[in-house]
Amino acid sequence: MEIKNYKHGYLLPVFRLLSILLMLSFPAPRTVYATQDPGGSDPGGNPQVRDQNSADLTTVQSVRRHVSAHLTYPESSIQAGHSGLVELYARVGHRGVINEIHKHRPDGNYMEVDEIAIFAEPPAGIEITESSRHEELVCEARRVIRLLPSLDMPEVYGGLLKFSFRFVLQSGD
Helix, strand or coil, X not given: CCCEEECCEEXXXXXXXXXXXXXXXXXXXXXXXXXXXXXXXXCCCCHHHHCCCHXXXXXXXXXXHHXXXXXXXXXXXXXXXXXXXXXXXXXXXXXXXXXXXXXXXXXXXXXXXXXXXXXXXXXXXXXXXXXXXXXXXXXXXHHHHHCCCCCCCHHHCCCEEEEEEEEEECCCC
């Protein structure tokens, strides 16, 4: 990277400065774990997150907490032995409302929401099949994204958010 010396100091190319600021603005993605009690009565288990309104959803971390508080592992998927990683892209409107949800990445840059993992215990003797195409898992991921209230995050207005949901079946043996 070339920094030019001018009369009044140094000039860093504007596009490079913007890319540095963007890199510093978004921390590296990480995995967050959602839990589900065996009875399925309290998905996520965090009542403080459950009743958030849009004024509270001002960061990617608050969006992630809201999503993980509402995520459940579909009982039909547990019984069928379905697990896998579901990636969805949500287009955010200019007022912070999710307008579209896509299975395949649309054109344009996106901001990644940290991976959210949920674990469940399969019944004994069930063969576990891992795929990103299990329809029940995709539907659950879509449902949780649709539950988001409008986001108070001007930096994502008109842009895309990428959500990664990892559904894991794990024996308690």
